[in-house]
Amino acid sequence: MNLADALHSRGLRATSQRLVIHDALVGLDRHVTAEQVRGAVAGRLPGVSLPTVYATLDLLEELGLVRRLRAGGGAVLYDPRPEPHQHAACRVCGTVEDLDAPVDASGALRVAEQTGFRPDGADTVVSGVCARCAH
Amino acid sequence: MNLADALHSRGLRATSQRLVIHDALVGLDRHVTAEQVRGAVAGRLPGVSLPTVYATLDLLEELGLVRRLRAGGGAVLYDPRPEPHQHAACRVCGTVEDLDAPVDASGALRVAEQTGFRPDGADTVVSGVCARCAH
DNA sequence: CTTTTTGCAAATGATTTGCATTAAC
DNA sequence: GTTAATGCAAATCATTTGCAAAAAG
Numbered sequence: 001m002n003l004a005d006a007l008h009s010r011g012l013r014a015t016s017q018r019l020v021i022h023d024a025l026v027g028l029d030r031h032v033t034a035e036q037v038r039g040a041v042a043g044r045l046p047g048v049s050l051p052t053v054y055a056t057l058d059l060l061e062e063l064g065l066v067r068r069l070r071a072g073g074g075a076v077l078y079d080p081r082p083e084p085h086q087h088a089a090c091r092v093c094g095t096v097e098d099l100d101a102p103v104d105a106s107g108a109l110r111v112a113e114q115t116g117f118r119p120d121g122a123d124t125v126v127s128g129v130c131a132r133c134a135h
Numbered sequence: 136m137n138l139a140d141a142l143h144s145r146g147l148r149a150t151s152q153r154l155v156i157h158d159a160l161v162g163l164d165r166h167v168t169a170e171q172v173r174g175a176v177a178g179r180l181p182g183v184s185l186p187t188v189y190a191t192l193d194l195l196e197e198l199g200l201v202r203r204l205r206a207g208g209g210a211v212l213y214d215p216r217p218e219p220h221q222h223a224a225c226r227v228c229g230t231v232e233d234l235d236a237p238v239d240a241s242g243a244l245r246v247a248e249q250t251g252f253r254p255d256g257a258d259t260v261v262s263g264v265c266a267r268c269a270h
Numbered sequence: 271c272t273t274t275t276t277g278c279a280a281a282t283g284a285t286t287t288g289c290a291t292t293a294a295c
Numbered sequence: 296g297t298t299a300a301t302g303c304a305a306a307t308c309a310t311t312t313g314c315a316a317a318a319a320g
Contacts, residue, residue, distance in 0.1 A: 013274060013319050034309080049277045054310065070205040074285085076309080088247045088254070101246035104239050108261050111236035112223045116266025119223070124259045126243050131251025148294050148299060169284080184302045189285065209310090211284085 006063055020044050021056045025066060031077040031096045069123070071096050084121065090130035099126060141198055155179050156191045160201060166212040166231045204258070206231045219256060225265035234261060 003022050004014040024040045025032070032040070038053050057078050060066040067079040069087060071094045079098075086099040105122035112119045138157050139149035159175045160167070167175070173188050192213050195201040202214040204222065206229045214233075221234040240257035247254045 008320095011274095015275065015319070017276075047277075050309090051278085051311070052276060055275085070209070074205070074211065074309095076209065086243045088243075088250070088252050090252075091255070097250070097252070099243055099246055101243040103243050103257075103259070105259050105261070108221045108223075108234055108236040108238050108259055111234055112261045112263065115223075115232070116269065117223050117225075117232070117261070117263055118265075118269045119261045119263035120226070121263075122238075122259050122261045124238070124240050124243055124257055126240070126247045126252070126254045126257045128247065128252055128254035128256075130253075134251065134253045143295095146299095150294075150300065152301075182302075185284090186286070186303085187301055190300080209284095 003063075003065070012059075017045060017048060017052050018056050018059065021048075021053065022060055022065060025060070025078065025080040029080060031069070031071075031079050031098075033075060033077060037078065069096065069125075086124045086126065088126045088128065088130070090133055091127055092129050092133035095130060097130070138198075138200070147194075152180060152183060152187050153191050153194065156183075156188065157195055157200060160195070160213065160215040164215060166204070166206075166214050168210060168212060172213065204231065204260075219258075221259045221261065223261045223263065223265070225268055226262055227264050227268035230265060232265070 001009075003019060007014045007018065020041050021037060024044075025037065028040060034050065034053050034057060037057065038048055038050060041048055041053075057066060057068070061068050061078075064082055065080075067082065069077050069079055071077055071089055075094055077096055081098065086101050086103055088097045088099045089095075090097075103122075103124045105124065108122055109119045136144075138154060142149045142153065155176050156172060159179075160172065163175060169185065169188050169192060172192065173183055173185060176183055176188075192201060192203070196203050196213075199217055200215075202217065204212050204214055206212055206224055210229055212231055216233065221236050221238055223232045223234045224230075238257075238259045240259065243257055244254045
């Protein structure tokens with residue numbers, strides 16, 4: 001199901017802002033800030049407002065098409081990969097890289113459930129210093 | 136080594152603000168915001184400023200005595216447990232609970248190292264809905 | 271035509287900064 | 296006595312909100 005249909009089936013409208021922002025995110029294939037999203041779509045959507053970018057990113061997150069994550073410095077980044085994967089966050093420059101590695105979080109999920117918590121999933125973030133900053 | 140000595144060995148001063156804030160954090164034994172830290176020490180440190188609380192929390196984090204973590208809503212919390220442990224974050228009310236569960240992140244650490252990344256450690260956050268919000 | 275979504279401008283709120291004063295050493 | 300650390304006030308900056316105008320259906 002494409003984005004337009006997903007929106008319609010929820011009674012939401014397929015505006016050009018939503019379609020273009022989603023398309024740009026998928027095309028970028030890296031972690032970006034809301035500002036960078038605006039920069040990336042500025043050509044196709046002249047005059048997009050930052051509030052609209054934020055609202056759209058929120059919506060895409062609810063639809064499960066984008067994941068929000070927080071870098072070391074407190075920056076909020078948006079990740080266009082919906083499949084589960086891990087992250088490596090550099091505490092010097094703040095970049096967040098994808099990490100395709102198996103992490104068995106089932107133990108954590110089980111312990112959480114035992115306390116009455118209803119888990120959706122688990123994210124593992126490796127913190128440290130990236131190759132570029134590690135001199 | 137206590138905090139005063141740790142500070143002195145770095146050429147830093149053992150001010151009452153630093154000692155009391157650290158003591159209060161350890162005594163609280165839960166995740167708190169900077170505001171809550173100020174509330175907790177208000178009795179012993181009348182007139183502590185928020186900038187000082189922030190500066191002290193930064194310092195304690197550098198010393199490895201406190202860990203900074205981000206709850207679902209973007210709130211920043213400080214965790215007085217330096218030992219590795221996991222977290223369960225409720226996406227409804229934003230609370231973050233400790234989770235004592237084994238998570239094998241060694242695979243992620245190894246993959247990160249292969250890319251030149253120098254890892255300090257790995258954090259796993261289980262997201263979902265806590266028992267109180269799960270009706 | 272009706273309702274949602276947008277863009278704008280202004281508000282918010284946590285965190286940071288500059289600087290004079292105070293406290294450690 | 297020196298220097299680092301504090302408190303205060305103001306600045307910053309990402310994000311959110313209110314509302315009239317525009318676009319989707």
